[in-house]
Amino acid sequence: MPTELERPYPSTFSIVAWDGDAREWGVAVQSKFLGVGSVVPWAQAGVGAIATQARANTRYGPLGLELLRSGKTAREVVEELISTDEGxxxxxxxxVDSHGRAWAFTGSSCLHWAGHQVGEGFSCQGNILAGPEVVAEMARAFRESSGDLAERLLQSLLAGQAAGGDRRGKQSAAILVVREKGGYGQLNDRYIDLRVEDHPDPITELVRLVDTHRIYFFSLHAxxxxxxxxxxxxKLRDAFxxxxKVEETVCADRVYQEVLDWGRREGIPEPREGWINHDVVLSIFRALQDRQ
Known part of the structure; x- marks a missing residue:
């Protein structure tokens, strides 16, 4: 068995956050570490979300959620966990707790640069980073981005990487978003639970996986x-x-215009430029099913 000092050190940047309107809680993370999704993210719908990292104590995940379920605030949970941990x-x-209150802790022995930034409904934290600008840009991107919680978490990771990210490089990434009955068959709360275990560009690959999830589990994204x-x-080009409606060789712009036209005919609210309303996608897929 490896000793504490022999264990790989998951140099990491992550964000924990909630969406009060959608009642969603989530964690997104990138690390120069194999399979970071098996270590850092923990969440439960109606309870909160936790990221445990640096020389991570994975007991913080289940213990922290238990404390949150008991009614403790994010700050109380952080303080209780670290007060009983010699490391x-x-x-x-x-x-982040059930009411969106966030809190964070960075130990004095975390490798430079290490720190965190807490905002309304979120906390960004990282260690072995290019500098404080990484978490600052993550926080800015989360505050300023649009879309659902998953999209805003992804935008935060992308901004952190663009600001320099992990000084050691890139290897794995993960996103976990929970909501009541959000999972497959509405039998659990794991709305989005995706991991990139070992990849040269893990955040870009994670974005692709989330986009693919919206296709294959399209009913969950209404x-x-x-x-x-x-x-x-x-997928939409093939449907059209x-x-x-179109030829196989049409460009993406033409496909996008068809999506907008379809939504207008159906009376579905039009999103910002360059975005799509998933209810339009659902309508298109249902029309295709009716044809079969």
Whole structure:
């Protein structure tokens, strides 16, 4: 068994956040570490979300959620967890509770640069980073971005990477978003639970996986808006070809125009430029099913 000092050190940047309107809680993370999604993110619908990292104490996940379920605030949870951990100086922790209150902790022995930024409904934290600008840009991107919680978490990760990210490089990424009955068959709360275990560009790959999730689990995304990008373009092009609306060789701009026209005919609210309303996608897919 490896000793504490022999264990790989998951240099990491992450965000924990909630969406009070949608009642969603989530964590997104990137690290120069294999399979970071098995270590850092923890969340439960109606309870909160936790990111445990640096020389991560994975007991913080289940214990923290238990404390949140008991009614403790994010700050109380952080303070209680670190107060009973002899290795707290090497831990980093971000928590958001059931009411969107956030709190974080960065131990004094976390490797430079390490720190966090707490805002309304979120906390960004990281260690072994290019500098404080990484978490600052993550926080800015989350505050200023549009879309659902998953999209805003992704935008935060992308901004952190663009600001320099992890000094050691890139390897894995993960996103976990929970909401009541949000999972497959409405049998659990795991609305989005996706991981990139080992990849040269893990955040970009994570974005692709989230976009793909919107296609294959399309009924879970009703009422959402998101960017018109990635695999949804090809999926909608194929749908319009089969519906006799376009030729197979049409460009993405033409596909996007068809999506907008479809939404207008159906009386579905039009999103910001370059985005699509998922209710339009649902309408298109249902029309295709009716043809079969």
């Amino acid at each position: 707290a100086d090497s831990r980093q922790l971000g928590v 009422g959402k808006t998101y960017p018109f990008r990635g695999p949804i373009i090809g 070809v089969r519906l006799g």
